[in-house]
Amino acid sequence: MSAPVLASIAVGRPVRGEFTYTLPEELAGRLEPGQRVLVPFGRGTALGFYLGPASPPPGEKVRLKAVQRVLEDSPSLPKDLIALLRFAAVHYRYPLGEVIRGALPPGLSKAVEEKEAKPDVQHFAVALVNEVPPELSRAPAQSAALAYLLAVGGRAPLEEVAHAIPGARETLKKLATRGFAKLEEKTVEAGVKEGLIQGRPDHLTPEQAAAGVELRAALDAGAFQPFLLHGVTGSGKTEVYLRAAEHALTLGKGTLILVPEIALTPQLVGRFRSRFGSEVAVLHSALKDRERLFHWQALRRGDVKIAVGVRSAVFAPVNNLGLIVVDEEHDPSFKQEEKLRYQARDLAVVRGKQASAVVVLGSATPALETLENVNRGRYRLLELKRRVDDRPMPSIEMVDLRLERPREGVVTEEAPILSPPLLAAMEETIGRGQQVILFLNRRGHSTVLLCEVCGLSLKCSECDVCLTHHRSQSRVVCHYCGLAMPVPEQCLECTGPMLKLGIGTERVEAEVLERIPTARVARLDRDSATSAERLTEMLASFARRELDVLVGTQMVAKGHDFPGVTLVCVVMADTSLSIPDFRAAERTFHLLTQVAGRAGRGKDPGRVLVQTYNPDAEPVRRVLAHDFSGFSTQELEWRKALAYPPYSRMAAVRLEGEHPEQTASVARSLGNLVSRNMPPASAGVRLLGPALAPISRIRGKTRWQFLLKGPTHTALAPLLARVEAALAEVPSTVKVVIDVDPGAML
Numbered sequence: 001m002s003a004p005v006l007a008s009i010a011v012g013r014p015v016r017g018e019f020t021y022t023l024p025e026e027l028a029g030r031l032e033p034g035q036r037v038l039v040p041f042g043r044g045t046a047l048g049f050y051l052g053p054a055s056p057p058p059g060e061k062v063r064l065k066a067v068q069r070v071l072e073d074s075p076s077l078p079k080d081l082i083a084l085l086r087f088a089a090v091h092y093r094y095p096l097g098e099v100i101r102g103a104l105p106p107g108l109s110k111a112v113e114e115k116e117a118k119p120d121v122q123h124f125a126v127a128l129v130n131e132v133p134p135e136l137s138r139a140p141a142q143s144a145a146l147a148y149l150l151a152v153g154g155r156a157p158l159e160e161v162a163h164a165i166p167g168a169r170e171t172l173k174k175l176a177t178r179g180f181a182k183l184e185e186k187t188v189e190a191g192v193k194e195g196l197i198q199g200r201p202d203h204l205t206p207e208q209a210a211a212g213v214e215l216r217a218a219l220d221a222g223a224f225q226p227f228l229l230h231g232v233t234g235s236g237k238t239e240v241y242l243r244a245a246e247h248a249l250t251l252g253k254g255t256l257i258l259v260p261e262i263a264l265t266p267q268l269v270g271r272f273r274s275r276f277g278s279e280v281a282v283l284h285s286a287l288k289d290r291e292r293l294f295h296w297q298a299l300r301r302g303d304v305k306i307a308v309g310v311r312s313a314v315f316a317p318v319n320n321l322g323l324i325v326v327d328e329e330h331d332p333s334f335k336q337e338e339k340l341r342y343q344a345r346d347l348a349v350v351r352g353k354q355a356s357a358v359v360v361l362g363s364a365t366p367a368l369e370t371l372e373n374v375n376r377g378r379y380r381l382l383e384l385k386r387r388v389d390d391r392p393m394p395s396i397e398m399v400d401l402r403l404e405r406p407r408e409g410v411v412t413e414e415a416p417i418l419s420p421p422l423l424a425a426m427e428e429t430i431g432r433g434q435q436v437i438l439f440l441n442r443r444g445h446s447t448v449l450l451c452e453v454c455g456l457s458l459k460c461s462e463c464d465v466c467l468t469h470h471r472s473q474s475r476v477v478c479h480y481c482g483l484a485m486p487v488p489e490q491c492l493e494c495t496g497p498m499l500k501l502g503i504g505t506e507r508v509e510a511e512v513l514e515r516i517p518t519a520r521v522a523r524l525d526r527d528s529a530t531s532a533e534r535l536t537e538m539l540a541s542f543a544r545r546e547l548d549v550l551v552g553t554q555m556v557a558k559g560h561d562f563p564g565v566t567l568v569c570v571v572m573a574d575t576s577l578s579i580p581d582f583r584a585a586e587r588t589f590h591l592l593t594q595v596a597g598r599a600g601r602g603k604d605p606g607r608v609l610v611q612t613y614n615p616d617a618e619p620v621r622r623v624l625a626h627d628f629s630g631f632s633t634q635e636l637e638w639r640k641a642l643a644y645p646p647y648s649r650m651a652a653v654r655l656e657g658e659h660p661e662q663t664a665s666v667a668r669s670l671g672n673l674v675s676r677n678m679p680p681a682s683a684g685v686r687l688l689g690p691a692l693a694p695i696s697r698i699r700g701k702t703r704w705q706f707l708l709k710g711p712t713h714t715a716l717a718p719l720l721a722r723v724e725a726a727l728a729e730v731p732s733t734v735k736v737v738i739d740v741d742p743g744a745m746l
């Protein structure tokens with residue numbers, strides 16, 4: 001009897017590693033890696049993924065079980081994706097089967113036979129007008145649906161509009177009967193391309209053209225090549241991505257574009273859609289199961305060759321992948337903060353390597369990790385130093401709040417925050433018929449309520465954070481757990497009067513309305529943008545210039561392209577400086593540069609005013625001087641001195657428990673375990689903590705953490721493996737997670 005054929009299988013259960021099964025004769029030699037199979041597991045059966053042949057397990061003879069059945073004819077997972085998922089499981093220390101299941105659309109993540117996702121017919125809505133007509137002003141739903149369509153290039157799948165705007169199916173029918181839109185049915189076929197070529201500039205800027213030449217050469221070469229596209233705000237990076245994707249298509253290759261947030265980037269989605277029509281699958285976070293499956297299969301078959309999506313789209317099965325773009329690669333939202341804690345930008349580079357693809361990381365403010373990769377010669381640098389049409393960069397001026405006091409005397413709720421120079425600039429801009437963005441990275445009205453007598457501040461009962469006053473809701477709210485309660489009239493401890501300190505966007509909006517009563521003002525933050533519908537409508541109405549002033553949080557700093565904006569005001573540059581995170585300075589610099597970059601993108605030059613109490617703070621000074629390279633050089637030196645990334649690798653072990661004492665003791669014992677097993681000092685591995693997390697309680701759970709720093713991931717791995725092995729002994733009331741390459745330190 002010949003030896004049985006062995007197969008390596010990832011099992012879709014929370015278990016680590018790969019498992020060896022035997023293959024029944026009728027399957028041997030017939031399976032392809034990435035195919036889903038049914039395997040016996042424990043007392044029942046489980047979904048499995050065939051990964052390839054296996055060699056016999058070492059040691060005593062174990063009786064291996066046999067694969068029961070194949071669930072699909074062709075593999076759901078392309079080869080490069082299997083390699084990526086394997087890497088992710090090892091690197092982020094998460095069970096492989098769970099990693100694979102998490103990447104698959106729901107229809108494929110269960111142990112059932114593959115079903116063809118219907119429809120092969122897709123329904124599209126098409127706008128028949130170029131702007132929302134005035135007669136729709138009393139029909140907000142219709143005007144929102146139409147605004148969405150226009151924002152994404154005039155045409156979009158019905159599913160997508162209905163996702164963005166609840167009830168849009170009915171609304172679009174109404175719009176169709178009124179002749180403002182039409183509904184179409186279209187069979188999705190390979191290579192169909194609709195001729196909606198819209199807004200493709202005839203001439204590239206010299207820098208765009210030069211970048212294009214390099215990217216085309218790299219695509220032609222067909223090998224892995226990572227690039228950083230460092231282009232100042234408004235330099236036309238999107239057009240570089242589009243041309244590269246066009247070239248990939250002519251080579252018959254697929255493209256994957258990752259963006260931070262779809263709802264905030266309808267313009268980018270629209271540019272891809274209008275250039276490539278139904279060649280584009282848009283993968284947003286809240287697709288329905290069936291739609292996810294539909295897109296997965298269409299991409300897997302190669303019927304659709306371009307995917308634009310958020311973080312999780314890094315796992316999209318784009319066929320014959322030639323190009324991966326990560327737009328706004330510095331954005332913290334590329335890091336997933338639960339389950340598989342991956343950094344999609346990093347995985348994009350790994351995937352590019354496995355697929356022999358060209359990778360373009362684009363940003364006006366690249367992450368220091370990315371810059372260091374350029375410095376070490378790992379990534380090639382493409383630069384766009386000038387704005388499109390040689391438009392000038394905005395002038396940036398500082399308003400020193402220590403001198404330009406917006407308020408006199410007492411500190412009260414009514415104390416103004418907009419300084420005289422700021423107000424003057426706003427009035428002047430609005431007077432010229434131009435638009436203003438006001439940025440403050442705090443929502444709510446006042447962010448601290450403090451007793452004037454005993455000094456006690458009002459904190460959440462479940463979390464270690466102050467409650468924020470939301471005046472429009474007449475409530476104080478916890479921004480971590482959502483707890484809300486009426487605003488206390490007096491101090492809960494000593495009945496003293498409460499001062500409302502610390503400003504939020506709501507208060508800035510109120511002050512603008514009070515000081516410039518004629519201004520048309522809207523606020524863009526998570527309180528006002530309660531749905532994708534409202535968000536889109538607000539952005540669209542600002543774009544249509546129905547608003548003069550947009551006040552908002554970092555949501556206004558993202559890649560918007562509003563030509564009418566000539567003034568950007570940073571209400572307080574200091575808010576994010578004091579956060580206990582080694583990336584606080586970098587994050588502040590990025591945010592300020594990005595928001596400043598919203599000014600002067602049209603034909604009129606832009607101006608930026610930055611109010612601050614800390615004009616000497618490094619990130620503030622460097623933003624004022626437009627000095628990206630000065631900032632990054634200095635910050636990299638500091639990181640090097642303290643051995644922070646990119647000069648070290650980090651992992652965080654985070655604990656969360658119901659009982660403070662028990663959590664502390666588990667943290668200490670895991671910490672001890674690590675310090676007992678530390679390699680010699682020369683290895684350069686360091687343990688920081690264990691200590692209470694900077695936010696020591698959330699939702700009533702006590703939080704501890706410790707950090708490991710070392711020269712390489714390999715240096716940290718044995719210690720993390722020890723921690724993992726010890727987890728079996730940890731009581732179930734304490735949850736422990738390992739976070740490799742952590743993002744936020746809170």
Ligand SMILES: Nc1ncnc2c1ncn2[C@@H]1O[C@H](COP(=O)(O)OP(=O)(O)OP(=O)(O)O)[C@@H](O)[C@H]1O
Pocket residue numbers: 201202203204205208231232233234235236237238239363364388389558559560561597
């Ligand atoms: N070659 C070109 N000729 C004319 N206009 C162009 C050209 N390339 C891009 N544009 C236009 O310039 C504007 C800015 O481009 P884009 O939004 O891509 O900038 P960006 O580099 O992504 O900026 P940010 O980083 O601020 O998001 C857009 O309105 C775009 O349509």
Ligand SMILES: [Zn+2]
Pocket residue numbers: 460461462463478479480481482483699
């Ligand atoms: Zn809370």
